[in-house]
Amino acid sequence: xxxxxxxxxxxxxxxxxxxxxxxxxxxxxxxxxxxxxxxxxxxxxxxxxxxxxxxxxxxxxxxxxxxxxxxxxxxxxxxxxxxxxxxxxxxxxxxxxxxxxxxxxxxxxxxxxxxxxxxxxxxxxxxxxxxxxxxxxxxxxxxxxxxxxxxxxxxxxxxxxxxxxxxxxxxxxxxxxxxxxxxxxxxxxxxxxxxxxxxxxxxxxxxxxxxxxxxxxxxxxxxxxxxxxxxxxxxxxxxxxxxxxxxxxxxxxxxxxxxxxxxxxxxxxxxxxxxxxxxxxxxxxxxxxxxxxxxxxxxxxxxxxxxxxxxxxxxxxxxxxxxxxxxxxx
Numbered sequence: 338x339x340x341x342x343x344x345x346x347x348x349x350x351x352x353x354x355x356x357x358x359x360x361x362x363x364x365x366x367x368x369x370x371x372x373x374x375x376x377x378x379x380x381x382x383x384x385x386x387x388x389x390x391x392x393x394x395x396x397x398x399x400x401x402x403x404x405x406x407x408x409x410x411x412x413x414x415x416x417x418x419x420x421x422x423x424x425x426x427x428x429x430x431x432x433x434x435x436x437x438x439x440x441x442x443x444x445x446x447x448x449x450x451x452x453x454x455x456x457x458x459x460x461x462x463x464x465x466x467x468x469x470x471x472x473x474x475x476x477x478x479x480x481x482x483x484x485x486x487x488x489x490x491x492x493x494x495x496x497x498x499x500x501x502x503x504x505x506x507x508x509x510x511x512x513x514x515x516x517x518x519x520x521x522x523x524x525x526x527x528x529x530x531x532x533x534x535x536x537x538x539x540x541x542x543x544x545x546x547x548x549x550x551x552x553x554x555x556x557x558x559x560x561x562x563x564x565x566x567x568x569x570x571x572x573x574x575x576x577x578x579x580x581x582x583x584x585x586x587x588x589x590x591x592x593x594x595x596x597x598x599x600x601x602x603x604x605x606x607x608x609x610x611x612x613x614x615x616x617x618x619x620x621x622x623x624x625x626x627x628x629x630x631x632x633x634x635x636x637x638x639x640x641x642x643x644x645x646x647x648x649x650x651x652x653x654x655x656x657x658x659x660x661x662x663x664x665x666x667x
Contacts, residue, residue, distance in 0.1 A: 362459030
C-alpha cells in the first residue's frame with residue numbers, strides 16, 4: 338500500500354521551496370501517460386484539493402510523433418486530466434522515427450515551455466523520481482563524472498526561457514508511485530520503448546540495478562547511492578547559490594549583443610568562478626559547457642589581458658580583459 342498522506346506532504350514541501358511569485362502563477366505538469374507522471378498529476382491535484390498547495394494547474398502532454406501508438410497515450414492523458422479536473426494542453430512534434438533521445442528530450446522541453454508560456458505558468462513539474470536518480474548515477478559513473486554528475490538529477494533548475502523546472506518526486510521510489518496509481522484507480526500507459534535494451538538506460542534499469550538488488554553483498558548499495566546523490570546535490574546547489582550571488586556582485590550582463598563582463602582576480606575562489614562560468618554559458622543559450630571549456634575559460638583568470646578562448650559551434654567565446662573576463666556567444 339502506498340501512503341498518500343506522506344507523499345502529499347513531501348510534494349507540498351518541495352513545491353513550497355519555490356519563490357511565491359512562481360507558485361502563485363501555477364504549474365504545468367508534464368504527463369506522458371505513464372505511471373510516474375500520472376502519479377505526479379494525481380498528487381498535485383490532491384495537494385491542491387486538500388489546501389496543501391494553491392495556484393492553477395495544467396496537464397501538458399507532448400506527442401513526439403515517433404511511435405504509431407502514441408495517440409493512445411495522448412487520449413489516456415486527456416482522460417486522466419478530465420478525471421482530475423485539470424485543463425489539458427497537447428503539443429505534437431512530428432519527429433523522425435529515428436530521432437535520438439537527446440533530440441526528443443530537447444523537443445519535449447521546448448514544447449512544454451511553450452505550453453507554460455501559453456498558460457502563464459511559473460513552474461514546470463516533471464516526474465523524475467529516486468529510481469531515475471539511481472539510473473542516472475550508474476549511467477554517468479560508467480562514463481566518468483564529477484560532483485555534479487554524482488548529484489544525479491537536479492531538483493530545480495531554470496530553463497533557457499527562464500522557466501523554473503521542479504522535480505518534486507526525487508525522494509520517492511517508483512514502487513510507491515506504482516502502488517499509488519493502483520490505489521487511486523489510475524490505469525497508466527506503458528511506453529514499449531522503455532523495454533528496448535539497445536538503450537543504455539534501459540539496460541541499467543532492467544539488468545544492472547536488478548542484479549545489484551539480488552546480490553546480498555550489495556544490499557545497502559542503492560540507499561548509499563541515493564544518500565551520495567543527496568549530498569552531492571546539496572553541495573552543487575549551495576555552490577550555485579554562491580556563484581549567483583558572486584555574479585550579482587561582480588558581473589554585468591549586456592543585452593545588445595548578449596554578453597557578460599566579469600571582474601575577476603587570481604585570488605578568487607576557483608570553484609565559484611567555474612560555476613559562474615557554467616551559469617553564463619547556460620544564460621547565453623549555449624547549453625551546458627564541456628569540462629574542457631570550463632578548464633580553459635577558468636585558466637584565463639591567471640592570464641594576461643588579450644588572451645582569448647575561441648569557441649566553435651554552440652559555445653561561448655571568452656577573453657581576458659584588463660579587469661576580468663568578457664564572454665559572448667559564438
